[in-house]
Amino acid sequence: MRQVTIYDIAKEAEVSISTVSRVINDTAPVKGSTRAKIEELIQKYNFQPNAMARGLLKNETGIIGVIVPDLTNPFFPEVLAGVEHEAMQSGHTFLLSNTIGDYAKESEYLSIMREKRVDGIIFMGGRINLKHCEEHLAQELVQFASVIPTVLVNGGLRGTDLIRVAADESAGTALAVQHLIELGHTGIGFIGGEVHMTTTSIKLRAFRKAMKEGGLKVREEWMLPDSFSIDSGKRQMHNLLAMKKKPTAVFCVNDYTAIGAIKAATEAGLTIPDDMSVVGFDDIPLAHHFIPELTTVSQQANELGKTAVNVLKAMMNKEKVKKLTTLEPQLIVRQSAGSPRK
Amino acid sequence: MRQVTIYDIAKEAEVSISTVSRVINDTAPVKGSTRAKIEELIQKYNFQPNAMARGLLKNETGIIGVIVPDLTNPFFPEVLAGVEHEAMQSGHTFLLSNTIGDYAKESEYLSIMREKRVDGIIFMGGRINLKHCEEHLAQELVQFASVIPTVLVNGGLRGTDLIRVAADESAGTALAVQHLIELGHTGIGFIGGEVHMTTTSIKLRAFRKAMKEGGLKVREEWMLPDSFSIDSGKRQMHNLLAMKKKPTAVFCVNDYTAIGAIKAATEAGLTIPDDMSVVGFDDIPLAHHFIPELTTVSQQANELGKTAVNVLKAMMNKEKVKKLTTLEPQLIVRQSAGSPRK
């Protein structure tokens, strides 16, 4: 029942636990015959040192806490793959929390991770403007970060200066809008995104700026934030198509909403991209398999994850790190955006 | 730097650590004024008991290890969501490992989880027929399961009798094939799946059986296992379409391969489902947003995850559990399968 301990091994090998520990960690010379005997016993009982005992003493767990808002949105598994790959290199594993954007869960998980004494935290899905919640969470995170190395991925918390790793979503948005403008669109809508999330507010602002720079007017009734789900994309495209004056193109905050928007437009009998151009964001794996293939903006999800871990590791080693590490997004031109019909 | 401990609190409150512990866990009466003072200090320093220290003594971590083969396949995040929801109820968190079907990684993660003393393991993605690998892994898992409660989700390991929770993939496959037969198809192909994975062999067998029962002949050149990716679906549909005699419908091992197959068929100028019917498996969230909407088989991913955790919890409480818990899959009829053109 009880797992084998270093004491059991020591007893059977007729040595002290110190010697066993030395064999395990190879921290000091041990006589060949003794070592052989101990190694044999370790093998025999399939002994694994208890990470809690070790961690207690060394004050580290080898665990990185990762908080993501929504695992069913393929963007996050991509980031996670990067995180895992990089974490593995240094023997770290990770504790995952899916918060579904629920503030209470974020808070709870933060607390659990403190209890578990994770070596570091990667926090994705920054929110903004949430009044009490934001303030409370921000305060909590700052307090937290003062004890445990923490890096925010894509989206900071206003009023804090936590370490961040982020794709330049603003530049990415500009890329997308410019592309639509170059294709000849003059009426462009904006679909999706929760307004209290950093990612949305960044894109909203960048969208307005890019429109202005392109000499186009933003029509407020075409600005349709909602959430990040496929359904929200569908819903808002539906709303858009019910208007008297419609845009010929939309920028969607992510690929999921873009898929939803395309779906709704198709159901309404429109042809993509001839009747309606749609550009997404994230370049999820599915984007180039969807019909039509999605024109979108890649923010190098995988790289984002890797970078976050590397920054975190640097922090754990008490190295100086930049406040903000930025990754450049890329426009991926495929089929869902084209020139408007004359 | 160092986090606040129970000793720090005890010292400042001028009581013993025992008393502080009693306040934290509410395990014995403590004088009101003392309790108040201690609680205040806990608040003040934001004290969190060290889970390692506690775990060491109580011999539990509150962590469930979860091993999945591929997080970027949306089926698994769905299962994971169920796992998380149920784990949360009892205050468990989980350590995640993405193995990409890599045997060495599975083995390594297993070892790490032992070291971390997870309270239980959920293992997804059983393989079969892998010669050395399988044997070694199976042996390892069995050994592992004798120490730490372990449940396999969807797919057992031959020669072992580990506890399992699984959708009846065999019945699900039959449902799909029967549906195609009822629609009037007589030539049906099989696409995707790695042959050494349990899930593939189950579906392969069930497919043959259902075909036979429907009075149809299985054409070996239309049996095209490959992998679980979108690309593999695309590739095999491509191969299929290059043949002189083609089926009018295909059964795909999962929705990803189905999407790939549809993509390839569409690119070849075929109309789905008139020229080619495709049915998938899993009913990933995207399935009813894809164009055309996917006819598929739901295996209740979320429920699968929840059930796995509940079985695991029962095992952790040393309750008797069934060797195999089965979930019934459902056929979801949408647009990608229809009657063949005359």
Add this chain to the structure above:
DNA sequence: AGCTATACTGAAATGGGTTTCATGAAAGCC
């Protein structure tokens, strides 16, 4: 032969909690 450097090993402290046992004080009971 005598001395030092090195190999090898064990005892004990340590990390941060939980829990049992013991004890003194206060409260309840007749």
Add this chain to the structure above:
DNA sequence: GGCTTTCATGAAACCCATTTCAGTATAGCT
């Protein structure tokens, strides 16, 4: 008022490893 509970608390053992300190034995050197 004396006895039994209950309340309230502290001391110490325990969980399982790592690491320091100290000590013995062997090897190497002059």
